[in-house]
Amino acid sequence: MSLRFTGTLVLSFMCLAAPEVASAQVQTFTATHTYILGDHDSKDDARQRCLLETKRKILEQAGVYIESASEVKDLQLTKDKITSFAAAVMQVKDTKEEVSFQQGHMTMTLALKADVDLAEVRKQLAARQLDAGMRDDVAAQQERLKRLEVQLDAMQQQMHQAPGYVPASPSSDMSAADLQMLRTQAAEGNAMAQGELGYRYDAGIGVLKDYVLAREWYEKAAAQGHATAQFNLGGLYYYGYGAPLDNGKARQWWERAAAQDHVNAQIKLGWLYFLGVGAHQDYAIARQWWERAAAQGDPEAQSILGSLYSLGQGVPQNYAKSRQWYEKAANQGDRSAQVMLGWLYYNGRGVQQDYAIARQWYGKAAAQGDDSAQNRLGVMYDNGEGVPQDYTKARQWYEQAAAQGLAEAQYNLGVLYDFGRGVKEDHAKARIWYEKAAAQGHTHAMFFLGSIYKQGRYGVPQDYTKAREWFEKGAAYGDPWAQIELGALYFNGEGVPKDDTIGRQWYEKAAAQGSQEAQGRLGWLYYKGWGVPKDYVRASMWFSVEAANPKGDLQKLAVMNRDMSDSYMTPAQIAESRRLAQECQARQFKGC
Template identity: 35%
Template sequence: MMPSWVLALTACLSGVGAQAVLAQQTVPPTQAHEARALQVPLARLESAAADGDAGALYLLGLRYHAGQGVLQDFGRAADLFAKAAAQDNAAAQAQLAKYLYEGIGVAQDIDTAMVWFGRAAQAGAAQHQFDYAVALENRPVGAVDPAHAAQWYQKAVDQGHEDAAVSLGVLYQNGAGVAQDLDRARGLYQGPAAAGNGRAQNNLGLMYARGEGVAQDYDRAARLFAAAADRGVAQAMTNLGVMYENAFGVPLDEARAGNLYRQGGRYKTEIQSNGPAAPLYDPRFGPPDTSPEGLARMMEAVRAGDPVAQFQAGWLVLDRGDATHRELVRAAQMLHAAAQAGLPAAMANLGWMYFEGRGLPQDYVLGYMWLMRASAAGLRDAVALNAVLSRNMLPTQVTEAQALAAQSHD
């Protein structure tokens, strides 16, 4: 049997502990809520929120949370969520809990966060029950409560929540908070795995690779790891690499194994795997004319101060992928001029350059600020790009970036 340390188990959707909760709160809670927030005119939301309407307070909070039509402002969002939460709006309670858990927009207060998680879960929505269970399972050392988490995962499972089933399966597989029951774990993984849940596929594959509660079956394990890898599960890529390196269920292929190891290690940081590919282009301008004559006209327009030409010229440099440092510095100058003129895509690409340190000193705060401004100007891809690039930022850096954006917006 393969040593247990060779393959690793993916226990949580986005890592463990507070990181998993942060990953959930840095994007709008649900597509339905986001769509609803955008459907209501901002002025109407602000008016209803001023009158104390809990639904309007929550939806307006989502606007500030995601920076949709307004400058992103977690502090303002937290205040709106708190007012709606006080009126027993469960969705607002869940969002406020995530903010308090991470210290986003407010001072970190895990104990109070747990109270709000619990109140939201008691309202009965499966997603809120799952969020509460995740927080219970991943509290700081000494406060972890896997037994209580298992109870809330089960409530969400009873309503058909796939990720709750996978998380509960992990607890049964490891005997954490519940008596170890490998048959129960396998049963919890099977439904979500068949439905295409990458976490479930990886974890079920691990059981077959180890022969844990099932007859050892490397062929089936490899197929499950491959399916999970196709869905972006980084650990599954690494696990599949182990299979190829050792010819477990697949032909020996060390080159492919090495490639899978590299993918598994870097996948979480690749923009193309998690959001829109950078650099971003604004299709309203049409494709740039890259003929010699077209490029000559473009550069003449750049020298004349045309912001569209500045944006297109800068974008062409970034899009090549092999620009020299001097060319990147010039591209940053052109994009900065176009951004100052109000072009959202120029703002977004400038922000990306700051995050990546391309042609500019790496600066997460300035990168976040420019992507915020692009989002507020209506560039939807900037929201997703910012969510990916800002994952390693500290809450204090986010707050500083939001303050800078507010100053530049005034």
């Protein structure tokens, strides 16, 4: 979809004045910006730069924040976008300019006062498109997280479903005579009868549920080599039903059943070795058990193998092999495999990118009620990917997934209500959906709610304490924008005691995840000496790191800021800053 993750772009940290209320739809805002002129800058250059930055800051106060799609995409407004956006929504009322000299350099400070039409802001936001480069970065994160979610879902389904098996012809209304005959056969040593009687006590079919009796009858049948009884007995030990919880004994019984090609036992064993539960962790052995189950045509094992090759977990990452295994499972109706096969075609992994085929596989899974597939179809209609853009259809798919409790769909549905896409614009409903998603740990929803309370939008009063609470939740989950905004609260003393050290630490956490915004902010901290000793070498280092990620005007600004820092340094210091930047990138921004 077009808008899914919000964040604000701030290149310097001047205090912003509170807005003056002009009318219900038009408000007056003020902002200031200070620019240090370089050797080749004219006053007019500085004036234009200050004017651009003050307009951007006023837009920020008016709610022009950055938003992303499914799963996290960040928008950086370019110079042209800022100019065109301001022209559409802003009327300048007054400017004040002051020129001074600091440390031998001319500086210009410009204060801007302007009226902003908030209704027009909302319309303009709805019409804007996301920056493609940033979209790709966050989309890659979402893709990795989604694949991990699928893997974890499979783990939960396999490791936490109730034990037991379904006999070929189970009878819940077995007559007393038939039940007595079953008991007689079991007492005479018939392994099939013992296994079925154990299952009936296990599941409470025709008899009162009794795990102890179930275990006793399973043990008799298992001792005679009855594979299903061995599997079910392992389940009782694994869950501690009618027996002490013992993962080691569970593994032993499942191994006996698996040796007889009991598919479910092979799958369970694979998970034990994969997770290191009741056995030493060994991806190779796990894969071998899953391969044996897959060789028998089991779609679940085939889907698991597809995930292994997609993730490169215990095997070299190989999307082609992943696709082959997913196809085997998907053709048998395994909806998880259908979703992941759709994902491969959607992203062009191991196959040529093909939205039409992706939609077909998502559609098959969605028809089986898969909430992830329903959400992904919503995203395709939202973005017009392989289909004509249709917000109404997007909403319908989001609603189906959201009704099943999928946080991503709840968030996406909130965005539609937020911007009036396929529905009447309704900020109250948007906030409700954001809250539902945030309650399930959706970090972008947490960040967005924090922004709402920070700015006092959508019918809620400005509340820095609540903003901090939401930013803290998002930051704890590792959301870089929440970390940045939390850091800003500490720098400004909003909702928390002012603490530059804590603020810097949150910026560093976001920067360590590759956030250009945080890296640029750290550069400014060292350049200005805000909360840290002034250090042009480290300032230049952070600006160099920021500039290494090519993102249009943001990269240009980073280069300009780096060059500005360099102007205060010796050639040796410049070389040192470049060395530190290279080391930082080599460490993937950790410990810089």
